[in-house]
Amino acid sequence: MMPGIADNLARIREAMAAACLRAGRSPESVQLVAVSKRVPVSRIQEAVAAGQRHFGENYLQEARNKIKAVAGPVIWHFIGHLQSNKAREAAALFSVVETVERRSVAQRLHQALAAEGRRLEILVQINIGGEPQKSGVLPEAASELLAGLATFPTLVVRGLMTIPPAADQPEASRPHFRALADLAADLIRQGLLPAKDCQLSMGMSADFSIAIEEGATLVRVGTALFGCRR
Ligand SMILES: *Cc1c(COP(=O)(O)O)cnc(C)c1O
Numbered sequence: 001m002m003p004g005i006a007d008n009l010a011r012i013r014e015a016m017a018a019a020c021l022r023a024g025r026s027p028e029s030v031q032l033v034a035v036s037k038r039v040p041v042s043r044i045q046e047a048v049a050a051g052q053r054h055f056g057e058n059y060l061q062e063a064r065n066k067i068k069a070v071a072g073p074v075i076w077h078f079i080g081h082l083q084s085n086k087a088r089e090a091a092a093l094f095s096v097v098e099t100v101e102r103r104s105v106a107q108r109l110h111q112a113l114a115a116e117g118r119r120l121e122i123l124v125q126i127n128i129g130g131e132p133q134k135s136g137v138l139p140e141a142a143s144e145l146l147a148g149l150a151t152f153p154t155l156v157v158r159g160l161m162t163i164p165p166a167a168d169q170p171e172a173s174r175p176h177f178r179a180l181a182d183l184a185a186d187l188i189r190q191g192l193l194p195a196k197d198c199q200l201s202m203g204m205s206a207d208f209s210i211a212i213e214e215g216a217t218l219v220r221v222g223t224a225l226f227g228c229r230r
Pocket residue numbers: 035037058079080163204205206220221222223224
């Protein structure tokens with residue numbers, strides 16, 4: 001039998017609260033983003049019924065039908081690789097786009113939003129480990145990108161997102177999470193990120209507790225909530 005989603009959710013929320021306690025943070029300072037890629041609508045609906053609000057999807061083609069089908073007060077985050085030619089649809093479907101990494105894509109988002117007189121919350125994805133094949137802007141290029149984004153008034157820059165290098169041990173992610181928090185602090189000092197409620201999206205099933213200890217405000221959890229993806 002599949003594990004009950006409500007049980008998994010309760011366990012994850014407990015672990016999140018424990019990590020907050022260890023870090024001297026309020027439990028309300030961290031949101032769980034349920035990563036629902038390749039998870040059917042019925043299981044997503046189960047999570048909604050159990051009180052989950054934030055969901056993350058990676059693929060537009062998959063997300064467009066699911067977003068229509070899921071009922072309830074759900075906030076959708078786009079967490080996949082975003083191409084310029086998909087920016088218009090991403091802006092239409094999602095409340096938050098966590099993976100902005102190029103000015104050209106941001107410009108497309110802005111054009112789509114300006115035409116509709118809307119705004120969109122975004123995060124800038126940082127390639128914190130400086131990996132050659134990884135999405136995200138390099139830490140040293142973040143200030144230039146953010147300065148450019150300031151010219152797009154429809155884009156509400158809320159903070160940073162990262163996926164650290166793959167590791168066998170969750171503890172191996174800690175220095176990368178700390179580096180993202182340090183980078184955000186630096187960018188806040190430069191006036192390029194908001195000082196109030198700056199968001200750090202970091203931590204997945206294996207390492208979300210460590211991410212919270214290092215300052216995460218959004219943790220993106222898939223497997224621990226929905227089970228293994230096929
Ligand atoms: C799939 C995915 C996750 C969730 O990973 P799990 O290990 O299943 O929790 C989080 N963030 C991103 C960007 C993902 O693609």
